[in-house]
């Protein structure tokens with residue numbers, strides 16, 4: 012591990028267990044993300060710029076959401092200020108700004124809700140902490156609701172199950188409804204609507220990228236492993252994040268899926284029309300946009316005539332797929348009902364391992380001492396396999412089947428208590444780099460502990476956002492950027508394909 016840089020903007024590790032910082036009011040107030048241009052907002056059906064009557068529209072939207080979404084209203088009404096959530100947010104732990112405490116973040120919106128929608132707030136606002144909606148308040152919403160990755164760690168601690176992520180999504184939806192969208196999310200959703208993926212990659216460029224990967228696989232194994240695109244009549248449609256087509260270590264994950272499908276002898280395909288698993292509609296709280304993105308997957312499955320849909324490694328995409336896909340774009344009665352709809356690639360791979368169909372040589376990963384970062388949207392927003400806790404156990408079962416050396420991080424930083432990587436929920440943008448570095452601090456602290464005690468040198472994630480975020484921020488904490496790995500990267504190392512030349516053959 013490289014020595015830790017102690018420049019002022021680079022946070023130092025905390026002692027373990029994680030220390031609760033002394034509060035610094037306004038520490039994060041100047042950390043703003045770029046606002047969307049009019050064309051990005053309009054492409055999503057929102058006003059291009061701040062409406063002249065924004066205040067009335069925002070209050071009406073808040074009322075509409077409270078009426079439509081009972082959970083949102085209960086979350087606004089139910090908090091008893093017990094304080095159990097205050098130290099659970101990685102952005103509070105990283106920035107020390109008290110408005111990044113979950114309860115304080117909720118109160119930014121709750122105080123306005125009280126003013127306009129409760130008896131006490133209308134007539135005795137000073138008694139119940141109710142406040143008018145002003146431009147200053149709107150700006151504060153924009154700042155602090157874009158310092159929440161919607162990770163739901165605070166909701167696990169709350170005795171009432173109040174989910175700050177839902178409040179944050181609602182706040183962003185209100186902001187969008189008055190013409191104040193975030194550039195990063197809205198630009199990406201607009202791009203996906205045009206091209207089918209977040210990158211704006213056209214089918215020709217996508218095909219060329221996949222062919223390059225096929226060549227790499229041939230060079231490495233001596234076996235022709237295909238990564239098919241738009242193959243009608245294939246059994247399986249793989250929906251994977253577009254980061255798998257170009258970013259490190261995501262690409263190695265995609266090549267790992269290809270090796271698993273090849274070994275399993277199944278027919279599969281990617282789709283150029285639905286070449287994106289990510290669904291940023293969730294981050295901005297927009298059901299309509301989330302539905303439109305999901306509908307492309309249904310359309311691709313129908314057009315290609317597949318029997319199954321499998322999702323690649325992407326955290327929030329799996330949450331949308333597992334929890335909402337059927338509601339958003341179902342019914343999927345045209346698929347083979349003998350398989351989960353949809354299925355996660357790790358479930359598929361574990362089935363192949365347990366059935367003995369995959370030939371594995373674990374020793375090929377012996378140089379790695381591995382730990383696993385549970386991604387928030389998988390850990391707290393979905394499930395996997397047919398057993399309770401499968402979203403925690405299936406990935407670990409796969410990793411333990413392909414690696415000899417595995418150590419979990421501290422119990423209160425994994426599974427349902429996992430810390431966000433610091434870049435989720437639409438925060439994975441360079442204009443929020445300072446916040447991303449600080450938000451990663453609790454995870455980096457837990458990683459350092461297992462690195463020091465057990466020699467851990469690789470951390471696996473099953474989320475495209477986590478992988479990108481860690482590759483960028485790990486060097487700030489003294490870890491090499493390739494410390495972060497795709498789960499299927501380690502699977503790929505260990506799988507021996509039929510006809511593959513191994514080092515043993517060469518000797």
Ligand code: SF4
Pocket residue numbers: 099100101102111112113116158159160161162163164165166175176179431
């Ligand atoms: S959802 Fe996550 S990021 Fe948002 S306030 Fe709660 S702990 Fe913090």
Ligand code: SF4
Pocket residue numbers: 089090091092093094095096097113114168169170171172173
């Ligand atoms: S844990 Fe729940 S009830 Fe307690 S302060 Fe936080 S949000 Fe309110």
